[in-house]
Amino acid sequence: MDLSPPLRTALRILAIAIGLASGPAAAEKTLVAVAANFTAPAEDIAAAFAAASGHQAVLSYGATGQLFAQIMQGAPYEVFLAADAERPARALAEGLAVAGSGFTYAVGRLALYGREPGTATGPDSLHLGPGERIAIANPDLAPYGRAAIEVMQALDLEDRLRPTFVIGTTIAQAFQFVETGNTAIGFVALAQVIGRSEGNYWPVPASLHAPIRQDAVLLAAGKDNPAARVFLDFLRSEAAHKIIAAYGYDAAMAE
Amino acid sequence: MPALSPEIWSAIRLTVQLAALTTLILIIFGTPIAWWLARSPRWYKEVVGTLVALPLVLPPTVLGFYLLLALGPDGPGGLLAQSWGARTLAFTFEGLVIGSVIYSLPFVVQPIRNAFEAMGDRPLEVAATLRASPARAFWTVALPLARPGLLTGAVLGFAHTVGEFGVVLMIGGNIPGETKVLSVAIYDFVETLRWREANILAFGMVVFAFLVILSVTLLDRRLRRRAK
The missing domain is CATH 3.40.190.10 (Periplasmic binding protein-like II)
Known part of the structure; x- marks a missing residue:
């Protein structure tokens, strides 16, 4: 050629x-x-x-x-x-x-996340005001949702909180519900919030749920x-x- | 047929309520919009027409995302909700109705608009020469003539709301008896491997969709033939 x-x-x-x-x-x-x-x-x-x-x-x-x-x-x-x-x-x-x-x-580690300051500081933050709801991932589908239920059981709050559940299909959706302000708090993955400058979160002790x-x-x-x-x-x-x-x-x- | 659990019945009831209320609202507000779109000489009417048609093309995730923001405390929905001390309109039946009205709007407006356009100016001109006021002509001439369009719009609006999934998933929060509608229940059953329940509901939806489309087609034909 x-x-x-x-x-x-x-x-x-x-x-x-x-x-x-x-x-x-x-x-x-x-x-x-x-x-x-x-x-x-x-x-x-x-x-x-x-x-x-x-x-x-x-x-x-x-x-x-x-x-x-x-x-x-x-x-x-x-x-x-x-x-x-x-x-x-x-x-x-x-x-x-x-x-x-x-x-x-x-x-994976779980965190309780809130957008406004002072809303997610510890187990006491789980005592919701009237009409307030809490976001979690679907416990039947997502491991983080199951862990969130275990935490509430460990704190003896499950029965009180269950009627206030707002359930996301994934942990990403649970985060979305909180981040858009539609719920005050929600259980999310620590990895989703750890680097964020806004909002506040309580890293849930690993002892409160199965790993x-x-x-x-x-x-x-x-x-x-x-x-x-x-x-x-x-x-x-x-x-x-x-x-x-x-x-x-x-x-x-x-x- | 195996007995359905209360959970499933509640989802069915909720879905029917949501679809019925959405259809009613859309007929009441969609008809004047369709009338204006069909008759107005304004140049910007096609801009409005395009806005109405947008939900046809937009993925439900786009609608769901914007609705989540609009219904929440940073949007108008949250402002409204605050007047009775709530945080958001998301996760409520009312929120789903708002979402469904937007989502199904083109399915109701479009057939009604087509019907108004198809009748042309002639019937209304005749009504005017018979000294009927424009309002009277609308109620006694235009609306009855547009009946096939109204009926098609109502059936499509109802069916489309029943089939709604993405928007409800994003703004509903999956609350039994409040926002857990059929399509979301089916998704949950499939994902949690409860395929027996999923099968019952999914097959029911297939039959429902078939009957809806068939009845729209047959009704349309009958009404058209009678109109001639």
Whole structure:
């Protein structure tokens, strides 16, 4: 093929650019399905992971249940960071994940959140004024909703508060109800409010509810991808734990 | 048929009440809007017409989000609610009615407007030559002639409100007996794997939707034939 010199130069530059964009030769990509509540820390972790290993983690976000449904339908995800322990356990039981690869990467913490100052300072804030309501995530669907119920039970307030419940489908919606001022307070994830300058929150002591374990597994599609395994190892590293803790999760318990 | 739980009956009752009240309000306020849109010579009427049609195109999440802000303490709904000491109009039956009226507005206004437009100027001109006042002509000539449109609008408004999901989910707060309507109940049943209940309700909705569309089509045909 006879190409004119300028065209040949252009192609050469293009080839170099492509080579640069795809990084060092050893670098691999891994597809990671991430529970939506873990979006922000996952981005930081992926960046740190890329810097440390040269591999690239491509993140897809979604509700845990929906991600799990996609995995059952053969989605190409290689790693699954769920918002609960249930779905990864099911993935393992149904052979969708590599046996022995599961572990708890983060433990969720609950917070009582209020938009106006002084509205969410401690258990006393749960004594609502007349006509006031409290926002929670659906306890049948969301682990944070279940934990909120356990907290109220522990404080012996469940019966009194139940008629005032406003129920969001997800923890994000519970946060939305408070943030738009439609309820004075609500139980949200500590990770949603920890960095905020507005509003006030009471970090609910972890002793008041069963731990909200978020588990990770290596999926069958990632069995032979070294980058997937390296990513999971990185998730257990000191560097990742620091990021996870900064976002208001208890970093994984010792295994 | 297996017995339905009180929870399901309460959702059905609430849904019917919401749809009926929404339809009534929309017929009362939608008819004059449709009349104005059909007859007005003003240049900006299509701007108003577009505003009325917007809920057709906007995702329910957009409506739900703005309603959540508008009904809350930072919006007009919250101001209104404060007059009786409440914080917000969200999470109330009244709030759902407001949301549903906006959401279903085009489904009621559009068929009525079409009916008014289809009749043309002729019947009203004839009424005028017979010395009928414009108001009288509206009540005794235009409205009866527009009956197929009114009926279609009412049925569609009712059915569309029954099928409403996204807006209710965002402003309702899932309170049994107050804001937990059928579509939200079905969603909960599906998500919590109570598929028996989900199946009963979902299948009921399919039958309901089929009957609504079929009856609108048949009614439309019969009324048209009689009008000729």
